[in-house]
Amino acid sequence: MSGRPDALFPLFAELETLPGVGKKTAQTFAQMDVARPRDLVFTLPHTGIERRPVETVQEGPFPSVMTVPVTVLRHLPPTGHGRPYRVEVQDTATTITLVYFHARAAFLQSLLPVGEVRIISGRVELYDGQAQMPHPDHVLTPEEADTLGGFEPVYPLTAGITQKTMQKAVTGALERVPEVAEWADPALVSQESWPSFAEALATAHTPQSMRDLTAETPARRRLAYDELLAHQTTLALARAHRRRKPGRVLEGTGRRVRPVLDALPYTPTGAQQRVIAEITEDLAGPHRMNRLLQGDVGAGKTLVALVAMLLAVEAGAQAVMMAPTEILARQHLSALRPLAEAAGVVVDVLTGRDKGKDRAAKLAALEAGDIHILVGTHAVFQDDVAFHDLGLAVIDEQHRFGVRERMRLGAKGAAVNVLVMTATPIPRSLALVTYGDMDVSILDEKPPGRTPVKTALASAARLDELVDHLGRAMEDGRQAYWVCPLVEESETLSLTAAEERFKRLRARFGEEQVGLVHGQMPVAEKDAAMARFVAGETRLLVATTVIEVGVDVPNASIMVIEGAEHFGLAQLHQLRGRVGRGSAASTCLLLYAPPLGETAERRLKLMRETEDGFRISEADLEMRGAGDLIGTAQSGLPRFRIADPERQAGLMAMAQSDARAFLVQDPKLQTPRGEALRMLLWLTGQDEAIRLISVG
Incomplete structure (x- = not known):
């Protein structure tokens, strides 16, 4: 069954074939993301009216x-x-x-x-x-x-569609649902007392009371499970597909890694050693590596990535490290280059700023194999960038990279190994949704020499007092960040806020002491301002959230976040992670304008209580929902019509183990249950996965 099964054709016909739906109504339905009768079948009523x-x-x-x-x-x-x-x-x-x-x-x-x-x-x-x-x-x-x-x-509606039209169309669509074989694990179906797929649909569309509309009814749980099972089967097929392809064996000799580890002023943490061992085993194994490295702020992911890249170089291949912004790419370069060059490894950087002869020279060196490790922004994936022999790609902070992009990545070399790193601790339920095709490593220890950060809340009314305090700390040789508020979602307003604050603080502390960094500045200016701060020439850096990820200035020990109530938990946690990187006691001050709303107050208090990124991310998910957390537009997160991955994390985990276990028994989905699963993949629009089976 490589093409769509005949039994499903009526569900994939034009909407106009349904009773009461003309061309204009069909166009209106499109605004609800409803394009086929199949979509209506999965659009469940969200409330009900008592008509007795x-x-x-x-x-x-x-x-x-x-x-x-x-x-x-x-x-x-x-x-x-x-x-x-x-x-x-x-x-x-x-x-x-x-x-x-x-x-x-x-x-x-x-x-x-x-x-x-x-x-x-x-x-x-x-x-x-x-x-x-x-x-x-x-x-x-x-x-x-x-x-x-x-x-x-x-039913949920959009302007131009009435309940009557909707009910008529849904009834017509339900009549087209064929009898299908059972695709869920029969033991699970009986343990949960679930109805069949067709019964579950019929029941979910004909609630008898408000109680029948909750996610916990057997019918709705069953339908949510089906959706999660289709998604997890797709991820498991992608994983199996990648594992079937022979990987590139990258067996290191230790001659580049050893001098780097010996030169470190500290011993890597137990967690770093464990993850390095997992990566070493992956690279030396017969399958391509596809690993997600989750580490809380400051857990030392960069060292792990460097060791992985040096292992690739030892085995005679090249490595690439991609960062989301130019600031980060250049910072990685300055962190990696001295260590790598001590081991005789050539590291260079490629960003959108490289033009003309300079760029041409870098590309030639890369293709000749003279550059061993390339660091850059997504510019490293442009068509004219050719490697001599790429063996490992490291993607930093790319929680905006979906499964498809990860699959595309391999095109830059034969059997490229992939390591994706994120400092945003991802709650387990979301990690399963987004990264279910990957193996996961977690760095859950802080390297020695990192000091805990003391977090305090202060009302904006105490601003003058705070500025005096800051002045004394700067006189003692300390450095500080001052992050300006997110004003609504407007880049220009946030900018004005940052520029205003910069002028006032500069008037107070003098021209030489205060720098400014924001997203609208020319890159060269931004880098120069950062460089002055890193070198300790400026003591105070006023910034918008561009400094959120990865910026590393060990001497900076004070972080002031103005308008803290406007930030999400994950963002506050990332910003706080910019301090506490050296040996000085560090402080993070959350400045807010009273009165605080209930959610904002919960957020700020939680920040004061804990530095555990995983605890913070679970709380953030609870307060905000998955879409906001990852930025739905770019997340590569699938859109579920019935399932709610954050509230049904248990179902998601069941679906993952069911899909993985079943594919071990029936990798080509040829048994009767395998055929039924193919039907589910077609029905839920995950049929791309079926092609993975046939591609081999």
Whole structure:
């Protein structure tokens, strides 16, 4: 089954083939990310309306939706332009006024004939003590009453689509769901008492009460699991596909690594030694390495990356290290070059700034193999960059790199090994979603000589006092960062804030003492300002969040974050990680403008309590949700329609172990359950993975 199974064609037909959907409605549906009947099947109701009839609307509460049999008393046409048309009706205990704007009298007289009984359903509110129902949702004859049902599902909508249109289209789409074989592990299905896929869909679309709309019902849990299983099967197939391809055996000799480790003024931590051993084993093994290295701020990832790259060079290959910004790339260069050159290894840098002859010379040296390790921004992946023999790619801080990009990366060399590093501790549930195809290493110890950072909260009202304090610390030879607030999401406003603060602090401490760095500066100016700060020429660096990742100035021991309440936890944690890198006692001051909102207060207090990045990231996920945490637009995070990876982390872990274990038994998905899994991959739009099986 390499093409889409015939049974699924009706679910992938045009939306216009559904009842009540014309061309214009189909275009409107597209705004909801609904392009096929299949998408409607996976769009579940998010709330519901109780439509069971009551004797009288007096039972309340007001306002609420009620369904009640009534007798039509009289019609009251509008008394002036723009006035509503009213119809008075009576239930067993009281009179209700039905209110219609822009109504046609003839239509309402045939819908609500005087003296007849009708079942009306809609939102009842009190107006001057009188019950009113503006524009009833339903007006039915007693014979039609059964069509109402007791509990009506309500779907998420977009402007231009009504509940009626939606329900009609969904009903049509559900009729096209074929009988499918079971793709989940049968033992799991019986242990969880899950219905079959088709039953689960039918149940989820016909809730009988509000309780049936929660994620914990067997039907919804089952559908969420199916979605997670499809995703994890894709990742497991990508992993298996990569492992089937012969890797490049990079066996080091130790002659480059040993002098570097011997020259270090400290012994690597136990965690660093463990991870270096894992990477050494990966590189020497027959499969390509595809490893994620997670390390909290300041856990020493750069040393691990350097050792990995030196191992590649020892084995006769080249290595590349890619950083997200030019500042970081140049900083990596200055950290790596002295150590590498002591071992006789040539390191160079390539960024967007390299032009003309200079760039041409670097590219020629790279292709000839004269540059052993190349550091750079994503410029290193441009088409004209050719390596002599690339064996290892290290990607730093690229939590913005999805599975597809990682697969593309290998194109720069035969069987390139990949090490992805992040200083953003990723909660386990999200690591499974984003990096489920990778092996994971964690650096959970700080190197010796790092001092804990004391974190304090201070109200912006104490600004002058704080500036005095800062002046005394600078006189004692200490260096400080002053990070300016994120003003809304506007780059220009944040900039103004930084420039204002810079002018004031410069007026206070003098021209020579204060530097400024922000994202809009020409790169050369930015680098020069950073260089002066690193050299200790300026004592205070005012910055926007460009200094968030990786900047390393061991002498800087004070971090002031102004407007701290506007930052997310992960960002505050990253910024705080810029200090505490030397032996001096370090402080991080979170300046806020009172009164603090509840969430902001929770965030700042948590920062004061802990320096554990994993604890912080779990809390951040809880407060903000996955999309915000990774920046959904760039995250390579799949969009789930039913599953919620952060709240259903347990289901995600089950899906991962199920997918990996099953692929060991049936790597080509040829058994009956394997065929069923292929059906699931087609159904959830993960069919790219099927091609991985056939590519081999």
